[in-house]
Amino acid sequence: MILFIKLLLAHLLGDFIWQPNSWVTDKEAKKHKSIYLYFHILLHGVLAAILAGEIRFIPYAILIAVTHGIVDLVKLNFQKTKTKRTWFIVDQILHILILIGIVLLYKDEPLNFLWFNNQLWILITGILLITKPTSIFIKTIISIWNPESQNSHNDNSLATAGNYIGILERLFVFCFILTGHFEAIGFLLAAKSIFRFGDLKEAKDRKLTEYVLIGTLISFGTAIIAALIVQALLLQLL
Structure with a gap:
């Protein structure tokens, strides 16, 4: 369970907190030719490896990065303006399912939980989840x-x-x-x-x-x- 929480935290950081809008725009425009797509993939692999806290998890972190990139490429190539909302949801569901699969694959191996106790990992992930990720979801x-009304351009907010x-x-x-x-x-x-x-x-x-x-x-x-x-x-x- 804690391994999944850590991987979910890595996903939230990589997909929402540390992914600038400029990266998203460039990826949508250039798709597989965007250098930021590969930065994004690398970021997910590095975060997963670091937060898992085990050298033996590195191959699994690489697997997370590769599968994340594949899912993102599929979304970038098939989503249209009218289907962005649907592809966003499908994309996130697939990423979560992959993380669950990784946990099931790795569960019999021991983990050395670094830095924080288990309660703090859960708390940090919960807090992070309700910030920017939830804003994007809503x-x-x-x-x-x-x-928006016709006078929306006069909005002073x-x-x-x-x-x-x-x-x-x-x-x-x-x-x-x-x-x-x-x-x-x-x-x-x-x-x-x-x-x-x-x-x-x-x-x-x-x-x-x-x-x-x-x-x-x-x-x-x-x-x-x-x-x-x-x-x-x-x-x-x-």
Whole structure:
């Protein structure tokens, strides 16, 4: 289980945290000719090898890197503008299944867990999961709707503010659940609703209201699910 958590952490770092948008754009434009595709593949292999913490895991890390590259190449060559959302989901599912397969292949060999105890590995991975990866997931899921009005170019909101607000609210929910303060989640949701009420009232756009509501519920829901899973895993290790 801990090996999978470490490999999932390596995947989150390589696919979301340490992969700049410029790499993604270049890969989509040049596909197999993009040098950043191979940087990306190498990064996944190195992260998997380092976080696994065993020299004997290096061949498996190479296997992770190679299979990751194959899956990415398939996605890059077959995805279209209208199917990006579907290919994103398929891509992530395949990567996770590969990691599970690697763990099953390696499970009978001993691992030397370096640096952190098992509880901290689980906690770090859970926190990382609800930041940028979840933001991208939510954006991908709700991209099917386009609530922007004709006056959207006059929007005076801060650049990327919504993204950071979402990350912060998920971190708060995560912390509230792990510390046993479920009632604080209701307070946070009510506070956000009050602050958003003015914008939604001025917009006079039902689509925008529904769009914000769906995004908020998905954001809170993923944070709650992630926190409950982390809490259950931590209890198993006690």
